[in-house]
Amino acid sequence: MSEKFTSVHYHSYLELDKLLNAQNLRSAALEKVPAHDEMLFIIMHQVYELWFKQIIHEIKSIAVMFEGDLMDEREISTAVARLERIIEIQKLLIEQINVMETMTAMDFLDFRQYLFPASGFQSLQFRIVENMLGLKEEQRLTYNSMPYDVVFSGKQKEILKESMDNKSLLTLVIDWLDRTPFLEFDKFNFLESYKKAVESMVQKEKDAINASDILSEETKKQRLTMVGDTSTYFMAVFDPAKFEEMRERGEVKFSYKAMLAALFIFLYRDEPILQQPYRFLSRLMDIEEMLTLWRNRHAQMVLRMIGRKTGTGGSSGHQYLKATAQQHQIFTDLYQVATLLIPRSDLPTLPEDLRKHLSFHFSSK
Ligand code: HEM
Numbered sequence: 001m002s003e004k005f006t007s008v009h010y011h012s013y014l015e016l017d018k019l020l021n022a023q024n025l026r027s028a029a030l031e032k033v034p035a036h037d038e039m040l041f042i043i044m045h046q047v048y049e050l051w052f053k054q055i056i057h058e059i060k061s062i063a064v065m066f067e068g069d070l071m072d073e074r075e076i077s078t079a080v081a082r083l084e085r086i087i088e089i090q091k092l093l094i095e096q097i098n099v100m101e102t103m104t105a106m107d108f109l110d111f112r113q114y115l116f117p118a119s120g121f122q123s124l125q126f127r128i129v130e131n132m133l134g135l136k137e138e139q140r141l142t143y144n145s146m147p148y149d150v151v152f153s154g155k156q157k158e159i160l161k162e163s164m165d166n167k168s169l170l171t172l173v174i175d176w177l178d179r180t181p182f183l184e185f186d187k188f189n190f191l192e193s194y195k196k197a198v199e200s201m202v203q204k205e206k207d208a209i210n211a212s213d214i215l216s217e218e219t220k221k222q223r224l225t226m227v228g229d230t231s232t233y234f235m236a237v238f239d240p241a242k243f244e245e246m247r248e249r250g251e252v253k254f255s256y257k258a259m260l261a262a263l264f265i266f267l268y269r270d271e272p273i274l275q276q277p278y279r280f281l282s283r284l285m286d287i288e289e290m291l292t293l294w295r296n297r298h299a300q301m302v303l304r305m306i307g308r309k310t311g312t313g314g315s316s317g318h319q320y321l322k323a324t325a326q327q328h329q330i331f332t333d334l335y336q337v338a339t340l341l342i343p344r345s346d347l348p349t350l351p352e353d354l355r356k357h358l359s360f361h362f363s364s365k
Helices: 026-031 038-067 073-095 105-109 124-133 154-165 169-178 190-211 217-238 240-248 256-267 272-306 318-327 332-340 352-357
Strands: none
Touching (some): 038 169, 073 272, 105 272, 124 154, 169 256, 190 217, 190 256, 217 240, 240 256, 256 272
């Protein structure tokens, strides 16, 4: 039998000697009386780190697919499947907090004093995940005015820097959207047709408010201003210069073309060729949502465990964590697209020629 096919044992294959001997309780070492729940605390974190490793593995493989200039339809399906795997893992990560919460605040206090200054702040893999997805350093909340990588050693800093220097999934997706064809096709100009449809939709909304015999004059005025506000946001999408200003102010991350392409995909997602890109963008939104849910869930658990105490890593604890849920969002531009959606009934009809290009073709030749 060739060397390749020598038998392997479950225990050695999974390196269980290493894995199962990696739970060293500080309370046992320092106090000789192990705190019962420290075992749970260590195992919980180790399990998370293993899942982070798997998530990094998946994001890396998706990034490779998007690096080239041309993207094959089959690759988008594979990318979608891998994002779906990440989402299932994220659901587990949120669910596992329930297990952590079987430890009470008093149980935690039995060993918390031995943990300083260790903290989730020092999870290199968590930071890599954030960087690979596209969280920028300038967007991060800082504590004690320190850069976020101050807690890492030289080698770890290098690894972290590499994850910042490589193109993030956000950047790769923007590049990919930038290359989307069909926004102008023959005599069809997507932006022009869309603009007319929006004007008609906004007018209909205004007419409905004006015609209402239930709303007071005061409420009508307020509602009309609100419709006006929405159309102001629409205006930025109609005007590349305005959009660019928003980008410079950091209010949007997508390029103008990428935003239009994402909008086109969302509006015409039923066209066969756009179905996978639509699923891909939707799964990115799911990943963002899951990460935000985890951040909120973790912050809530922290409140229950340590109240308003500062964290072992030196942040304000709950307050800091709660703020990251809002501040550290990455794919926010995809949510902006929802603002720009219009009802199917107002959607401009695509020219027949373009629809053919957006369909799958079968040829006997
Ligand atoms: C008793 C349980 C836990 C408590 C009381 C707790 C507390 C905290 C606190 C207070 C912070 C803010 C940083 C600091 O000042 O230390 C933090 C950050 C963090 N924790 Fe936890 N944590 C717990 C469990 C977990 C678990 C199971 C994980 C899983 C890996 C985790 C992952 C993280 C991460 C990644 C951060 C950094 C978050 C960010 O900066 O956005 N924590 N934790």
